[in-house]
Amino acid sequence: MKLSPEDALATMQDLLGHVFSKPELLQEALTHRSAVSGRDPRKAKRNLPPKGSGSNERLEFIGDRVLGLLMAEWLLERYPQEQEGALGPRHAHLVSRTVLADIADGIGLSSALQISPHEEAAGIRKLTSIRADAMEALLGALYLDAGLEPARQVVRRQWGSRIDSHARPHKEPKTLLQEFLLSKGQTLPKYELLSTEGPSHAPVFRVSVSARGMTGNGEAGSKRLAESAAATDLLNKLGQGGDS
Secondary structure (H helix, E strand, C coil), rough: CCCCHHHHHHHHHHHHHHCCCCCCCCCHHEEEEEEEECCCCCCCCCCCCCCCCCCCHHHHHHHHHHHHHHHHHHHHHHHHCHHHHHHHHHHHHCCHHHCCCCCCHCCCCCHHHCCCCHHHHHHHCCCHHHHHHHHHHHHHHHHHHHHHHHHHHHHHHHCCHHCCCCCCCCCHHHHHHHHHHHHHHCCCEEEEEEEEEEECCCCCCEEEEEEEEEEEEECCCCHHHHHHHHHHHHHCCCCCCCCC
């Protein structure tokens, strides 16, 4: 269900536990660039602002850095005996597009996004990349509105169950699949790009991976993430699960 702009602002502030002193930052974080460019088609070729202006792209940029810093800080605190070789994979997993999109789903962020009707019809609201980018933008908006502390509170609340969910550092599904197959004396998996659809700024890649006579399928906003999703699908079919 798509929320109106007014309901989206109120709902997100309640879920975040933060009332914005600059609500325009939150509005920007919830605005996909298609909603900006689609506001007045008659002005499409006249005096346009820079591409993406008014959308959540700039906030996504800073939110990515905010999340990276806060997660690195938390991992050092949570795993004081681990070195970079173990902390790095943990960090990469926790700030990954897949995890970000899952967090976004958990707070209902997708329904609060403002997207143009054309892109809505194309289904981009469901894309991992769109949901993940919006989550980063939300953290960026929190940081710019009130500093690191509110962003830190949201990160620790929303990522709390995930940071402790693996006794060992996380491994990417493609790595897990390869290691499993090699341990069984099997040949390496074969990945195949099935299709690429959607607009250039929000493509959808569909990938398959085959091994041991079975096939896994994945779909995402980048080829790498689609391959990871396909590997997870195949690991599940092989009875291995997708996490370390």
